[in-house]
Amino acid sequence: MGSGCFKPAIGTRMPPEPVRLEAALLGLDWGTTSLRGYLMAADGRVLAERGAEAGILNVENAAFAVALNELAGDWLAAHPDMPIIASGMIGSRQGWAEVAYVDLPAAARDLNLYAHDDFARTVYFIPGLAYRNADGVPDVMRGEETQIFGAGTDGLYLLPGSHSKWALVEDGHITWFATFMTGELFAALKDHTILGRMMSDGADNDDAAFVRGVKHGFASNGALQTLFSARTLALFGELPESGVADYLSGLLIGTEITEAGLAMQDISDKTTIISNPDLGRRYLRALSCCGLSGVQAPDGAAARGQWRIAMAAGLLA
Amino acid sequence: MGSGCFKPAIGTRMPPEPVRLEAALLGLDWGTTSLRGYLMAADGRVLAERGAEAGILNVENAAFAVALNELAGDWLAAHPDMPIIASGMIGSRQGWAEVAYVDLPAAARDLNLYAHDDFARTVYFIPGLAYRNADGVPDVMRGEETQIFGAGTDGLYLLPGSHSKWALVEDGHITWFATFMTGELFAALKDHTILGRMMSDGADNDDAAFVRGVKHGFASNGALQTLFSARTLALFGELPESGVADYLSGLLIGTEITEAGLAMQDISDKTTIISNPDLGRRYLRALSCCGLSGVQAPDGAAARGQWRIAMAAGLLA
Incomplete structure (x- = not known):
């Protein structure tokens, strides 16, 4: 396997058909405590999915390349031209590379991908969002924007958790959000x-x-x-x-x-x-x-969001 | 000294005149982390003051009698008839004896003293206050009521700290209070x-x-x-x-x-x-x-409040 810098992959499920025939995108939902990988077809269908406890706080010495190879090395080898897109805290100051936030209002197509080349092939990071409220105080999200774009269209969204996010989507743009601890x-x-x-x-x-x-x-x-x-x-x-x-x-x-x-x-x-x-x-x-x-919302918002953002960016053209 | 169940007294100050000539009341401000004793004249003047880190959480095995003797045994011996009045968490479930709360509105004279006899002489506990807000949710204080009655008359009071208290005094009665953590x-x-x-x-x-x-x-x-x-x-x-x-x-x-x-x-x-x-x-x-x-507020609100409540209760008559 690898250096053993993180715990073994958990939760693997395989579809009946051979995945290598259709795989067109590898999506990584890479957060603080966990990493999930989605092998997707060109139409966004998730062909296979894997998880590892390799969140950015769990990966020692910033060995993110090792962690990625441990999770998905076989998928990458089988699909040499498959693009990789990643969302979440992997793009933060504590992650693999810091990607600047995009200001509101922001649609999926505004999330300009950051091409990260510190790996055998380019990893495209989805930027997080920043918002300044009426008092000029900034708020931020990384990863939730991808789930929101994956979950639906206009409306009010809530992503509860340690740091709950509420967000408003109007005309396909996230126009407001706020973090509640x-x-x-x-x-x-x-x-x-x-x-x-x-x-x-x-x-x-x-x-x-x-x-x-x-x-x-x-x-x-x-x-x-x-x-x-x-x-x-x-x-x-x-x-x-x-x-x-x-x-x-x-x-x-x-x-x-x-x-x-x-x-x-x-x-x-x-x-x-x-x-x-x-x-x-x-x-x-x-x-x-x-x-x-x-x-x-139905399951799978992160993968769907990654696919939509990859499409908007022309990554799957 | 004593059993050594608490740390030695800190902060002793003595007036020029011999205290035993005038001492008429021993006031104890006995809280969670500290104990302070005030030797007071019949007119409420503080003749001497001592402190010890003998708050109710620091006194092992509920050895409150020992703690009191260590702090003020000499004062008590010198004034065999001097009444003792105590405010604060000493009257809580975790203290020496649990004293029921008094409901609002409450004036100093409404704080019916609880005669506690598990000591060489009676210790009079000042009860805390309870208040139910419009939603029927209770709030409580123990000790702050004594400081408020000692600090002045009508008005708005704030006692900041771990659990800040805001209180309103109208016509000599505490009519509202609230705790902020x-x-x-x-x-x-x-x-x-x-x-x-x-x-x-x-x-x-x-x-x-x-x-x-x-x-x-x-x-x-x-x-x-x-x-x-x-x-x-x-x-x-x-x-x-x-x-x-x-x-x-x-x-x-x-x-x-x-x-x-x-x-x-x-x-x-x-x-x-x-x-x-x-x-x-x-x-x-x-x-x-x-x-x-x-x-x-000027210093000494606790002692002044104890004296006022003792007067209202006829303890100094």
């Missing part, structure tokens, strides 16, 4: 503040506590004041300790929805959620508690 | 999220960064979205890494001021700040950045 904040509060002391382990499935948190967060004046309620409700015996974690999770998600609505002036659109199914269900539940509607 | 949140974000990675150590005195944070937080739609700006501004070279911690501190304090204003509908009153001078100056600076005015 909800997931990372939850983890820090749970593990490193007094709120965690009343949380019992396990039993992380108290829907009533979650809903109560969402509603309190959604109706509130902000997170700094409401956080303490996760402690006082438990102190007064009005929330079981087994529900404190779900309550806090709901509280933060409800607050995120409020803040997103304030930032956009309006959040009445149906929100399309791009995420793994569990987290997506959690946010759909929260949206519905707030009288809002959402829908989960 | 600002200080503890700052520590958790700094030490346990991606925001801390760009913070350089030392150099924690960037006033421009602090002011920028305050203004951005004060004008914002909430903390979840603005937090990420502490990273992006540094990423774009628009905030020096030496200023990221001050920026984040300002951002949270500005957000706290906004949330407090929303909770109260109005924050135009001059705010009286009860805290150590450094933290007080920080909040005064922040208030002024938000076009608001504040004033620092």
Whole structure:
């Protein structure tokens, strides 16, 4: 295999037909903690897919070439002319090469690819996006833009996670987005503040506590004041300790929805959620508690986005 | 001395006259991390003052009697009839005995003392306060009520810290208060999220960064979205890494001021700040950045509050 600088590939699935007959594009979704590779046909169909725990933080000594060969060396050997396109944090300062952000508004065709040649063949990096809000404060994304362009067309998108992103697509352009540190904040509060002391382990499935948190967060004046309620409700015996974690999770998600609505002036659109199914269900539940509607995007947004951006860039012409 | 279950007393100061001639009340400000004792005359004058790192979390095996004797055994021996009054977390579930909260509105005379007899003589605990906001969610304080009654009369009070408290006093009654987890949140974000990675150590005195944070937080739609700006501004070279911690501190304090204003509908009153001078100056600076005015309360609010509550309870009659 290789130098063993990352853990072995996980999750391999092969279509019935021989992939080498059709493969036309290798897409890499290369993030902070994981790397996924998609072998695609000329029409964007995913022929095969592989994953490795070779996110940029897991690859030692910037041995990204080794990691890529370990993941997809056989595919590359079998298809010497197949272009490679990559999205995500691989194009950040901590990644393989830093690619400048593209400013909003940006359509798929505006994502000028960066030709990276520190590999046996060119790897085309998809740039991230930058946005300055009304106060002149910058916000950034890397990788989410590709998923958004892969998921659909116009509308409101939500990509929940450690750093949740909300984004608006109008006339095929991403015109606004904002980052909410909800997931990372939850983890820090749970593990490193007094709120965690009343949380019992396990039993992380108290829907009533979650809903109560969402509603309190959604109706509130902000997170700094409401956080303490996760402690006082438990102190007064009005929330079981087994529900404190779900309550806090709901509280933060409800607050995120409020803040997103304030930032956009309006959040009445149906929100399309791009995420793994569990987290997506959690946010759909929260949206519905707030009288809002959402829908989960089909799987495969990253690969579809890579293919669309490659097409727009003429990489598959 | 004693069992050595806590660290030695710190900060002793003695007046010129022999204290035993006048001492009429021993006040204990007994919190989570520290214990302070005030030997007071019948008119409330503080004759002597001592401190020890014997907060309830530092006293092992609930040896509170030992801690009290180590701090003030000589004072107690010299004044066999002197009443003892205590405020703070000593009256919490984790303290010496749990004292029920008093509901708002509450004046000094409403703080019915709890006579605790698990000591050579009675210790009178001052109860904390509980408040339910419009959503029925409880909030609590223990110790701050005593400082507020000691600091003055009607007005708006702010006691900044790990869990900042804002409180309103009207006609001598505390009629509203709210807890903001600002200080503890700052520590958790700094030490346990991606925001801390760009913070350089030392150099924690960037006033421009602090002011920028305050203004951005004060004008914002909430903390979840603005937090990420502490990273992006540094990423774009628009905030020096030496200023990221001050920026984040300002951002949270500005957000706290906004949330407090929303909770109260109005924050135009001059705010009286009860805290150590450094933290007080920080909040005064922040208030002024938000076009608001504040004033620092004189030292000694805890002792004065204990004396006033003891008077109202007839303990000094």
